[in-house]
Amino acid sequence: MSSSTVDPADPVFRLHAGGKMAVTSTVPLTSRDDLSLAYTPGVARVCEAIAADPALADDYTWAAHTVAVVTDGSAVLGLGNIGPRAALPVMEGKAVLFKQFGGVDAVPVCLDTQDVDEIVAVVTALAPSFGGINLEDISAPRCFEVERRLDEALPIPVFHDDQHGTAIVVLAALRNAATLLNRKLGDLRVAVSGAGAAGVAVTRMLIAGGVDPDRVVVCDSKGIIGRHRTDLTGGKAGLAADTNAEGRQGDIGEALRGADVLIGVSGGQIPEAAVAGMAPGGIVFALANPTPEVHPEVAARHVAVVATGRSDYPNQINNVLAFPGVFRGALDARATRITDGMKVAAADAIANVVAETLTADAIVPSPLDPRVAPAVAEAVAEAARRDGVARA
Numbered sequence: 001m002s003s004s005t006v007d008p009a010d011p012v013f014r015l016h017a018g019g020k021m022a023v024t025s026t027v028p029l030t031s032r033d034d035l036s037l038a039y040t041p042g043v044a045r046v047c048e049a050i051a052a053d054p055a056l057a058d059d060y061t062w063a064a065h066t067v068a069v070v071t072d073g074s075a076v077l078g079l080g081n082i083g084p085r086a087a088l089p090v091m092e093g094k095a096v097l098f099k100q101f102g103g104v105d106a107v108p109v110c111l112d113t114q115d116v117d118e119i120v121a122v123v124t125a126l127a128p129s130f131g132g133i134n135l136e137d138i139s140a141p142r143c144f145e146v147e148r149r150l151d152e153a154l155p156i157p158v159f160h161d162d163q164h165g166t167a168i169v170v171l172a173a174l175r176n177a178a179t180l181l182n183r184k185l186g187d188l189r190v191a192v193s194g195a196g197a198a199g200v201a202v203t204r205m206l207i208a209g210g211v212d213p214d215r216v217v218v219c220d221s222k223g224i225i226g227r228h229r230t231d232l233t234g235g236k237a238g239l240a241a242d243t244n245a246e247g248r249q250g251d252i253g254e255a256l257r258g259a260d261v262l263i264g265v266s267g268g269q270i271p272e273a274a275v276a277g278m279a280p281g282g283i284v285f286a287l288a289n290p291t292p293e294v295h296p297e298v299a300a301r302h303v304a305v306v307a308t309g310r311s312d313y314p315n316q317i318n319n320v321l322a323f324p325g326v327f328r329g330a331l332d333a334r335a336t337r338i339t340d341g342m343k344v345a346a347a348d349a350i351a352n353v354v355a356e357t358l359t360a361d362a363i364v365p366s367p368l369d370p371r372v373a374p375a376v377a378e379a380v381a382e383a384a385r386r387d388g389v390a391r392a
């Protein structure tokens with residue numbers, strides 16, 4: 001975008017002028033005594049104590065309540081590989097959402113490299129300054145390797161929100177949609193359109209939450225994933241081994257034949273005829289932004305419950321329902337990692353917020369519902385202790 005396309009009068013540009021966040025002090029600095037306590041000579045005593053016992057950094061620095069929001073700019077929103085500088089407004093936005101909804105301080109870290117080794121090395125070197133790492137907008141399949149290696153290397157939670165935040169909210173929404181329709185998760189036939197970062201994570205999360213893997217069929221751009229495919233590696237190969245027990249082959253239309261649920265995380269368009277082939281009383285989550293895989297009004301002709309990723313339609317599957325509370329709970333428990341149990345607990349907490357008031361147009365809370373983050377944080381912290389990864 002050239003500077004000629006920037007309109008200073010545009011309210012979007014006015015809001016972003018100067019950035020969306022700043023650093024402020026939490027202590028007074030109005031006297032010589034204040035300075036001597038906050039900086040030299042007083043600070044040296046704290047440094048010496050932490051040098052003797054590194055765990056004290058959690059009590060006497062910001063690390064225990066601060067997250068790094070890390071990206072390489074390779075898969076930013078629906079904009080693609082726009083690079084780290086252009087990604088910064090999004091990372092700033094993520095940071096202010098952390099603060100607003102979870103009371104978590106967050107710092108954007110936009111890296112000018114898309115090399116996995118370099119990303120892992122830089123984030124590992126930066127990690128002592130933070131209590132958690134939120135990976136954001138890193139393209140697949142590199143994102144899987146980055147997260148895996150950082151999770152193994154660091155004693156703090158590492159969470160790729162594009163994968164797991166989406167997956168948590170999808171599981172919460174599907175729990176409530178199934179409850180509304182008097183169905184059980186284990187009985188649902190599920191088709192997932194998309195096998196990138198979100199598609200793999202959503203499928204794994206649904207299985208962890210109670211969906212029968214034998215009843216799941218996943219499609220990528222080449223069609224149904226299964227043991228018949230010889231071109232699969234990594235996460236897709238794992239899905240081929242664990243899902244599609246019937247050995248279906250073909251396109252999304254075949255995957256949807258008789259399906260109860262469609263989860264769209266691909267961005268590709270799905271014909272109405274394919275949706276019409278679903279079982280009666282079905283569920284469609286068409287989550288691509290800004291253009292859902294199936295227009296909500298089209299989907300509503302054939303199924304009972306429809307959700308999207310957009311804020312201008314009911315049932316928005318929005319990651320902000322998950323990540324602030326997930327990190328708040330993980331930080332409160334001083335967790336060393338985020339387990340599947342913690343993610344399932346987060347989904348249950350989100351679902352429970354509106355469990356008593358379910359309608360077809362309200363299967364998840366509003367992203368602005370103040371009850372969500374505290375409920376998620378409490379559930380995640382409890383799960384961390386139950387899973388043996390808590391230090392507090």
